[in-house]
Amino acid sequence: MAQQAKNYKQMSDELNKLIEWFESDELNLDEAVGKYEQAMQLISEMESHLKTAENKVKKIAVKFESD
Amino acid sequence: MEGIVLSPSDFAALLNQTLEMAYPVVTIEGELSNFRVSKNRWVYFDLQDELASIKFFGTVYSLPGPLEDGMKVRVSGSPRLHPRFGFSVNVLSMTPAGEGSIKKAADLLAAKLQAEGLFDEERKRPLPQIPEVIGLVTAAQSAAYADFIKILNERWGGVEIHLIDVYVQGASAAPQIVRAIEYFNALSRLPDVLVITRGGGSAEDLASFSDERVVRAVAASRIPTLVAVGHEVDVSLAELAADLRASTPSNAAQLVVPHRRETIAGLGVAKKSVFEVVSQRLEAERRANREGREYLTSQVLLLLKNLQNNIISTRKLMSVLDPQAALKRGYAIVRKGGHVLGSIKGLKGGDRLGIQLADGTINAEISGK
Numbered sequence: 001m002a003q004q005a006k007n008y009k010q011m012s013d014e015l016n017k018l019i020e021w022f023e024s025d026e027l028n029l030d031e032a033v034g035k036y037e038q039a040m041q042l043i044s045e046m047e048s049h050l051k052t053a054e055n056k057v058k059k060i061a062v063k064f065e066s067d
Numbered sequence: 068m069e070g071i072v073l074s075p076s077d078f079a080a081l082l083n084q085t086l087e088m089a090y091p092v093v094t095i096e097g098e099l100s101n102f103r104v105s106k107n108r109w110v111y112f113d114l115q116d117e118l119a120s121i122k123f124f125g126t127v128y129s130l131p132g133p134l135e136d137g138m139k140v141r142v143s144g145s146p147r148l149h150p151r152f153g154f155s156v157n158v159l160s161m162t163p164a165g166e167g168s169i170k171k172a173a174d175l176l177a178a179k180l181q182a183e184g185l186f187d188e189e190r191k192r193p194l195p196q197i198p199e200v201i202g203l204v205t206a207a208q209s210a211a212y213a214d215f216i217k218i219l220n221e222r223w224g225g226v227e228i229h230l231i232d233v234y235v236q237g238a239s240a241a242p243q244i245v246r247a248i249e250y251f252n253a254l255s256r257l258p259d260v261l262v263i264t265r266g267g268g269s270a271e272d273l274a275s276f277s278d279e280r281v282v283r284a285v286a287a288s289r290i291p292t293l294v295a296v297g298h299e300v301d302v303s304l305a306e307l308a309a310d311l312r313a314s315t316p317s318n319a320a321q322l323v324v325p326h327r328r329e330t331i332a333g334l335g336v337a338k339k340s341v342f343e344v345v346s347q348r349l350e351a352e353r354r355a356n357r358e359g360r361e362y363l364t365s366q367v368l369l370l371l372k373n374l375q376n377n378i379i380s381t382r383k384l385m386s387v388l389d390p391q392a393a394l395k396r397g398y399a400i401v402r403k404g405g406h407v408l409g410s411i412k413g414l415k416g417g418d419r420l421g422i423q424l425a426d427g428t429i430n431a432e433i434s435g436k
Contacts, residue, residue: 057367
């Protein structure tokens with residue numbers, strides 16, 4: 001769980017860096033498209049990471065409710 | 068004898084010899100007067116009636132307890148002519164006589180023992196809840212003995228009873244009861260409780276149970292004591308000195324052991340209440356556990372929800388940052404020689420430019436500026 005949380009944090013840090021880049025003045029389209037794609041990819045990964053975590057939590061909760 | 072001349076000592080010896088032959092022991096009852104104790108050891112008094120007064124001499128050990136002038140007492144002793152001090156009766160034993168005197172003597176003794184603290188509540192020890200061995204001091208042939216054993220067996224079985232058969236009234240009762248108490252207290256394995264009992268009787272019958280020696284032996288017992296003398300009015304002094312008193316021998320049996328039925332019922336109640344306490348405790352723990360678990364789950368899910376909400380806002384932000392989206396809204400990116408132009412500075416007519424729109428790039432030439 002600690003390992004996964006760290007991974008999520010790493011992804012989150014990376015995403016923040018990308019967003020910061022977009023907020024700076026220099027605009028290089030090719031770079032922007034590349035970084036945009038990278039950011040979107042990260043967001044999808046983070047979403048599925050969260051979904052997995054949620055399912056896992058719900059499954060654990062159900063498992064221990066029965067006793 | 069007329070012709071024989073005797074010395075005073077010879078005469079005293081001769082008279083004493085005669086007295087010893089004729090009256091080895093006499094018992095005289097009369098009113099006590101001139102009672103005094105010398106050096107805490109020697110006792111002098113007279114017994115008198117309307118016509119006569121007889122001198123007595125004895126030791127404090129023969130006294131039944133504290134005495135006062137005017138009391139009626141019965142004294143057994145040997146008449147003697149002392150070569151120096153004259154006639155007296157040497158006291159062997161003495162007891163108060165008549166209801167009034169017995170009561171008076173008992174009151175005096177009670178006051179004295181009370182002052183010594185023999186009856187103090189603080190001295191009372193609790194009796195064991197369920198004794199294994201009972202030391203019993205009573206008359207084996209008495210109804211008291213039969214009642215005690217009967218009630219005891221009705222209530223609780225398997226108690227070991229060691230009986231010492233004693234007189235419970237008369238002159239030998241007190242010394243026998245004292246010896247019985249001392250015997251039990253000298254055993255290597257002490258009984259758990261001593262029961263000293265007899266049935267009811269007249270004040271005179273019960274006198275042994277107020278005898279100073281008996282009262283002191285009861286008070287001195289290392290074994291907790293229960294004294295029961297069946298009677299209605301006065302409490303004997305031995306009962307006051309005992310750790311616990313009972314009104315009758317049957318009552319003594321009731322106090323010395325619990326009733327098996329009550330004990331079993333008590334155990335049932337205890338079992339039930341222990342079960343209830345444990346169940347309640349378990350249920351409380353289970354509930355706390357469940358609540359803790361639910362809280363934890365909801366906290367984790369809340370955390371996940373927050374992170375998901377963050378992602379949704381980031382997605383919205385990203386749609387603003389998407390360069391393609393700008394092109395779709397009609398904006399274009401203009402390049403010259405592969406570099407994106409941010410300004411018209413440095414451009415002149417005839418320069419070739421690339422113009423990127425949403426769906427493709429066109430090449431153009433500046434016709435004017």
